[in-house]
Amino acid sequence: MSNETNIPEGYMRNATGHLVPTDKVREQDRLRDEVTRRLVLRALQISKELADFKKQALAEIEDLIQIAADRYEVTIGGKKGNVSLASYDGRYKIVRSIADRITFGEELEAAKTLINRCIDRWSEGANDNIRALVDRAFRTDTKGQIKTAAVLELLRLDIDDAEWRRAMEAIKDSIQTTGSAVYVRVYERVGESEQYRAISLDLASV
Template identity: 70%
Template sequence: MSAVNIPETIPAGYMRNASGHLVPTDKVREQDKLRDETVQKLVADAIEIHARLKAFKSNALSDIADLVSISGEKYQVVLGGKKGNVNLTSYDGKYKVVRSMADRIVFTEEIEAAKALINSCIDRWSEGANDNIRVLVDRAFSKDKTGQLKTASVLELMRLEIADEEWKRAMLAIKDSIQTTGSAIYVRVYERVGDSDQYKAIPLDLAAV
């Protein structure tokens, strides 16, 4: 029978430091106390907001699935249910809610063959305008903070129309290297801009607020 982990209570009059040691409160600098208080408050707020966003997404997906199901029952057909892209607009056209699906893509080892072929192309081509392609390729094969290739940047290379057999083999290598590992589902909320037919997203992430 495994032991149950019970959080250790910090005795009154003490604070635990980053090394796990108990330090008497009167021995902790006021600036350290103030910093700790600020961090603890912000983290508590962030955890609450995270829980509310998680609940919002769950409720939104459930409501959208119910709406799709009701629509299907009206015509006696079984529709996509929980999956599939759906656009919902309020009666006055002011708001729009979008449910969208996106595949999670990774690249297999074949991406290295594509990179080698592309570099060979650039080395073979004359200088000049192709310097721009070199920059594009370097950006496409740069990795993010997690060490993964940036999917959108790599796929952008496949949109280039270049009449070169080696380049075409490179694009085929990219295509063959694409592997779908699952899918992600998103709920996005939009508000119409004035009386136009354009909509702007209502930000649900800190960076966009």
């Protein structure tokens, strides 16, 4: 929104970049513009607050881990590992979890070819379901990326076939770890039970 500082008073910039006198813009368009901008500015503020919270939470959890390490005179190597913190009364819980980011190498294409050969070789019938599962596993998302969970789901199928096993080996060989993602999840106890519910930090869940 930084380019909006160049808009002269009494004008609005339209979607093609032209300046239009405000009194020539329909009232409904002005109202829509006002609501959109107000909500986006609030969303940007919330996004920054969430980023600040995550940074603070990770720093304080790391400090707590270091305090424990110092107390017992041990060195804790690396940043891997999940950590769960709880309030003294057990009402609240915070979990830091670290998950590897996984992509697939060129071996995945070999796996796909082997799997299709298996399905073509097998008799018809229930294997139609397997073909549907395979098609779903190798389908890309809106960003053109293979869905990791769907591919890994194939590894759970217990099929006694040499070519299928070669395909599964190809999938395993194709797995590449490209980094890790760190998550902070916050929970609150449900009444006096042993169950916890997540305090949602996801817009779709609140």
